[in-house]
Amino acid sequence: MPQSYRVAILGATGAVGTELLTLLAERSFPLSGLKLLASAKSAGQRLPFQDEALPIEAVHDQAFDDVDIVLASAGGSVSKAWATKIVEAGAVMIDNSSAFRMDPTVPLVVPEVNPEAAAAHQGIIANPNCTTILMNVAVYPLHQVQPVRRIVAASYQSSSGAGARAMEELKNQAQAILNGQAPRPEIFPHPIAFNVFPHNSALNDLGYCEEEMKMVNETRKIFGVPDLRITATCVRVPVLRAHSEAVNLDFDAPFDVEQAREILGQAPGVKLVEDWKTNHFPMPIEASGQDAVLVGRIRQDISNPTGLELWLSGDQIRKGAALNAVQIAELLVQQNLIRSAKQPVSVQA
Amino acid sequence: MPQSYRVAILGATGAVGTELLTLLAERSFPLSGLKLLASAKSAGQRLPFQDEALPIEAVHDQAFDDVDIVLASAGGSVSKAWATKIVEAGAVMIDNSSAFRMDPTVPLVVPEVNPEAAAAHQGIIANPNCTTILMNVAVYPLHQVQPVRRIVAASYQSSSGAGARAMEELKNQAQAILNGQAPRPEIFPHPIAFNVFPHNSALNDLGYCEEEMKMVNETRKIFGVPDLRITATCVRVPVLRAHSEAVNLDFDAPFDVEQAREILGQAPGVKLVEDWKTNHFPMPIEASGQDAVLVGRIRQDISNPTGLELWLSGDQIRKGAALNAVQIAELLVQQNLIRSAKQPVSVQA
Numbered sequence: 001m002p003q004s005y006r007v008a009i010l011g012a013t014g015a016v017g018t019e020l021l022t023l024l025a026e027r028s029f030p031l032s033g034l035k036l037l038a039s040a041k042s043a044g045q046r047l048p049f050q051d052e053a054l055p056i057e058a059v060h061d062q063a064f065d066d067v068d069i070v071l072a073s074a075g076g077s078v079s080k081a082w083a084t085k086i087v088e089a090g091a092v093m094i095d096n097s098s099a100f101r102m103d104p105t106v107p108l109v110v111p112e113v114n115p116e117a118a119a120a121h122q123g124i125i126a127n128p129n130c131t132t133i134l135m136n137v138a139v140y141p142l143h144q145v146q147p148v149r150r151i152v153a154a155s156y157q158s159s160s161g162a163g164a165r166a167m168e169e170l171k172n173q174a175q176a177i178l179n180g181q182a183p184r185p186e187i188f189p190h191p192i193a194f195n196v197f198p199h200n201s202a203l204n205d206l207g208y209c210e211e212e213m214k215m216v217n218e219t220r221k222i223f224g225v226p227d228l229r230i231t232a233t234c235v236r237v238p239v240l241r242a243h244s245e246a247v248n249l250d251f252d253a254p255f256d257v258e259q260a261r262e263i264l265g266q267a268p269g270v271k272l273v274e275d276w277k278t279n280h281f282p283m284p285i286e287a288s289g290q291d292a293v294l295v296g297r298i299r300q301d302i303s304n305p306t307g308l309e310l311w312l313s314g315d316q317i318r319k320g321a322a323l324n325a326v327q328i329a330e331l332l333v334q335q336n337l338i339r340s341a342k343q344p345v346s347v348q349a
Numbered sequence: 350m351p352q353s354y355r356v357a358i359l360g361a362t363g364a365v366g367t368e369l370l371t372l373l374a375e376r377s378f379p380l381s382g383l384k385l386l387a388s389a390k391s392a393g394q395r396l397p398f399q400d401e402a403l404p405i406e407a408v409h410d411q412a413f414d415d416v417d418i419v420l421a422s423a424g425g426s427v428s429k430a431w432a433t434k435i436v437e438a439g440a441v442m443i444d445n446s447s448a449f450r451m452d453p454t455v456p457l458v459v460p461e462v463n464p465e466a467a468a469a470h471q472g473i474i475a476n477p478n479c480t481t482i483l484m485n486v487a488v489y490p491l492h493q494v495q496p497v498r499r500i501v502a503a504s505y506q507s508s509s510g511a512g513a514r515a516m517e518e519l520k521n522q523a524q525a526i527l528n529g530q531a532p533r534p535e536i537f538p539h540p541i542a543f544n545v546f547p548h549n550s551a552l553n554d555l556g557y558c559e560e561e562m563k564m565v566n567e568t569r570k571i572f573g574v575p576d577l578r579i580t581a582t583c584v585r586v587p588v589l590r591a592h593s594e595a596v597n598l599d600f601d602a603p604f605d606v607e608q609a610r611e612i613l614g615q616a617p618g619v620k621l622v623e624d625w626k627t628n629h630f631p632m633p634i635e636a637s638g639q640d641a642v643l644v645g646r647i648r649q650d651i652s653n654p655t656g657l658e659l660w661l662s663g664d665q666i667r668k669g670a671a672l673n674a675v676q677i678a679e680l681l682v683q684q685n686l687i688r689s690a691k692q693p694v695s696v697q698a
Binding site: 150151152154156170171174175178189190191194195196197198200203206207208209216229230231233235237238239240244246248257276278279280281283284285297298299300301302303304307309311 | 499500501503505519520523524527538539540543544545546547549552555556557558565578579580582584586587588589593595597606625627628629630632633634646647648649650651652653656658660
């Protein structure tokens, strides 16, 4: 009989939390128990899971004592606040926040890219930033064949990247503008409907925003190339769900475009979307709800003999967050990397 | 008494045509007559100009005989069909279509960049592609100080770049989606509301679309650098008006970012929009209706010691088309480059 595991979702009510619930069911994760944790204000509510309506508990000091895996998606401060309790309880925390991503003792894992990194965990594994994950899934298969030397990325990021309320804000503002009214920004600093603006995360002294630096630093860590040259411009666009990216790659030597297409056509987590006749390439409306990162428009860069251009769209809530976290959990199961699983786990009473 | 000129607008009823009317009035262009030309189906209609309602005439063989300047914005096939008649009539055609842009005998002019090119005209001057103009206005002032070696651009292009009907399609689709209905693509091949997709112009054998090749080839011609290395990814976004671009620049040597900021702060046609404290940078909703190309987020490229990153938004109907054409007309006036103006021009009877 295969082992099964007790999983807790910390931040069960958020966009990623509910997607985690969907994925655990869809992928038949070997559960012996599922605990939904959230802030006190959500406690007592219930969320559907398979044929049940699971209660939400307020997170508390003993909440992790009977848990093997914690999927945390309640933001950096919540992850930081509970990490020690989770680790002390013997559970593994798969953390969707940015809190521990750059911690050298914490593996930062995209299962299609660096599954081997998970083995070194000391109780916490970090789930990378959504924009980073999508780009890494598309670029790493090429990098394996011929090292990438420099990446210039421009993103087209959907509203739901800033949460469910931001997605509502986009809809409300769009309706207001269509009615001839002025849009009222609340979540975003600027109107998002029928507009685009550079990603509004905090800017560093060099003028890069946090989102851009995540793409730079996390990719370096995941690829294991600390000095990989990466620059990015992250931009919000009025799309409800799924991020897109224009990615310019420079390699050590020319990369045959047909070979690149073949590699990406077989790469794990990638779906090639390239119909040159009908001008049909990856689009966020088609990436939404899909597991795969849609990749296409693979071109020889005409400005650089060792360059390639590609275009991708991926569901940032799914592969960019919840799916990647569940895949990490599956990896832990497959490789027997769940700490408390060393003791036999009984099905929840 | 200053000379004045007889101007015809060919394609007066289009988005660019009506903007031309607005600009000729706004900028007090020295008119001695203004003739509105369009296809037979618009003939007889009137368009407001200053305090008048000017009649629209169907274009015909003798339509240009009493005209000094033709501002053509009715598409490539119309421009090609009438160019000979216009030139034979002694008028100068400022053509907004792509028909003659790459013709070596036709100057391709952005007045802030290469005004000197206009002097060599033989009756036709081409107005560049909108995306090209916006980028050129922002990049050329830097290129003058230190030659740019390579440009990697990603565009965020509004619906109105595909015409007024495409803009309506965006609004209609947005309303449909907000009502829970499926969007119906008619002008664009894919839904544009709450979506993005690579620019749907024809693709060449290398996988570059026409819009991208315009940025490449036209910039080379305007800058006078036939082998300038440029790559671009052009993308439609659900914005009503004004295009944005993420532009990565590589120079012959390091370019001090403060110097770049100073140069662009004083560059003709550029308005610096950079409030790092409030994360306020160029946005299409603020660029709409403005003459200037809004430029900001000027950063040292952290992936390249000789690189800079910048972000821009500009009104593609105004500076990207109609304004640039009127500026070319003004340049012809200032430099006495209007052919029939060699004879005294009398005010229209």
